[in-house]
Ligand code: SF4
């Protein structure tokens with residue numbers, strides 16, 4: 001497989017800096033609702049993890065910098081997941097990310113775009129009915145304090161009662177939007193084909 005050129009890496013990293021700036025701002029604005037912390041890794045489990053070719057190659061550049069012990073752990077985990085996928089007969093194969101070691105991402109700086117959005121609320125401002133909450137809301141984590149258990153939707157009354165400084169706000173953080181060709185043109189790189197992360201190893 002062709003390696004990433006330095007210029008491609010530089011351009012993609014410029015995009016990541018831009019994206020990280022935006023996402024940090026969103027997380028900061030919503031910090032009263034966010035319970036993410038090191039060692040909480042439910043969002044790295046039981047999912048598909050869409051990755052473009054570029055994100056996959058970038059992840060591999062990080063892998064090459066890991067020590068041998070971590071590489072071996074990841075390789076064993078990758079083999080297990082790939083084998084399970086090959087034997088899977090259903091519609092949608094869900095798995096724990098093979099790059100997770102002791103509930104910590106081993107390639108945090110190199111993680112994909114979808115990984116960077118875990119935990120945020122995705123919605124149009126004020127449209128509580130259409131809010132897409134992170135799944136961990138149901139585990140007592142992000143946004144759970146403003147979830148109306150009866151309707152299973154976020155409650156504006158609850159956030160007001162809590163005296164939080166800002167309402168639960170969603171942002172356009174859909175994977176398809178964040179990997180749109182408008183960003184490719186602006187930062188001069190190509191995402192390439194997109195697949196579930198594990199499929200790049202099959
Ligand atoms: S790459 Fe890292 S952040 Fe992304 S799913 Fe895997 S372990 Fe989690």
Ligand code: SF4
Nearest residue numbers: 036040042043119136
């Ligand atoms: S998004 Fe949810 S599951 Fe993931 S680290 Fe944050 S609180 Fe934990």
